[in-house]
Amino acid sequence: MQVLLLVSAVLFAVSDGKINQTMVPCKTLCITANDKHLEGYDPTLSPVFLHKPRCAVIYNMESCYYRRHTHGDDTECQPLCLPSSYKIITRQLRTGPREFTIPEDCQFTYSVCKQCKRQSNIVKFFESSRYEKEVDVGRCIGSCNGVDHVGTDLSHCVSVENETISIPNPNGITAVSVIKQCSCEASCYRFSYLxxxxxxxxxxxxxxxxxxxxxxxxxxxxxxxxxxxxxxxxxxxxxxxxxxxxxxxxxxxxxxxxxxxxxxxxxxxxxxxxxxxxxxxx
Known part of the structure; x- marks a missing residue:
């Protein structure tokens, strides 16, 4: 009986078509799952293992809530479980130094329900040193379903303008590419270059x-x-x-x-x- 009342309440909340966001029961959580990988061997031939977290959606058996977004036509839009921040680490392997991008935290993002735009994407460089710095490198995310005046399919949410910033490191500087602007484009498109x-x-x-x-x-x-x-x-x-x-x-x-x-x-x-x-x- 309680389940029927809950379902009825949810249906009533969206029945008039005027509400774009509702709080509904969910069965999923966006978590950081830790995986251990053998990445190679260091110069002393010792194995190099790395804990590489990944964002995963799991089912939660208890009662929880998340926002379900809808477009104007009431089409349901499912959120994505994505990293909210990263860190860059370097490990010395026999083949030379190698950089790894490691997610630090994960969360549901609802930007996929909206028009293509730039979203904040924090990356940490040179962790646990005096050179440690966080940079919002950005990412392009969102929906694209339009065409231009000649009928070209503009279904790709991509970066159309970047800038390069420099951050200091023990060997000098590191160049970091930062997304400035995103747009819906064709698979082949013009990129700004000054x-x-x-x-x-x-x-x-x-x-x-x-x-x-x-x-x-x-x-x-x-x-x-x-x-x-x-x-x-x-x-x-x-x-x-x-x-x-x-x-x-x-x-x-x-x-x-x-x-x-x-x-x-x-x-x-x-x-x-x-x-x-x-x-x-x-």
Whole structure:
């Protein structure tokens, strides 16, 4: 009888379609499960074991609650059990130093129920030393289900702009890539990449200033295959007699433009800039 009353209460809470978030009984927990792995051998031939926690969903037999999100169309969106923070550790192996990314804590994230966006992702470097530092490197997470004006599938939530920061270490500095912006893109897409130049206002004035140009890069992959071009066809049936072999498409610039400016030597400099990327025959 108590189970029927609880189910009825939940159904009543969502029956009017106006509530986007409800508290409902759950049977899962997001935990850190500890696994021990043999990673290799150190320079003294001693085995190197590493405890590598992983995020796991387990069933909880007791009563618990978690938030179940729904989209505007009342489609249920299940949360993901993901690491909320990491640490980077280094171990000396016979093959040389090797870095490992170790989850420190796990939690359910509901960002998958929302539009693609940047989410905080804390990584700890050089733990238990005076160089220890936490950096929010970010991650891209969320739903993508749209298409652009020409019908290209934009189903990948990816980083479109990064920056590199430096943190000190015992050997100098370590470069860390940090996600700045996320977007829904195709499998092959344009990635922001900045280059710096010195330019003059005009050839008659010696004053120079810095000019930053986003030249862009094409990143991603292409799964489609470009069919081979038919070189000769049968005059009666139209069947292709022989052709170039089919080739796999490559992610490369599809639209570009030139940016011109006067450099420090007073000459006109031309820099090619990627405007759009696409899957093109290699």
């Amino acid at each position: 280059e710096a130049f010195l330019e003059r206002n005009d050839s008659n004035h010696p004053a120079v200033q810095e000019k930053i140009i986003d030249v862009g890069r094409c990143v991603g992959s292409c799964n489609n295959v470009i069919p081979g071009k038919c070189l000769s066809r049968d005059k009666k049936t139209g069947a292709c007699l022989y052709s170039f072999s089919a080739r796999r498409a490559v992610c490369r610039p599809s639209i570009g433009e030139d940016v011109r400016f006067i450099n420090v030597d007073g000459k006109i400099m031309t820099i090619p800039v990627v405007k759009k990327c696409g899957c093109i025959s290699g």
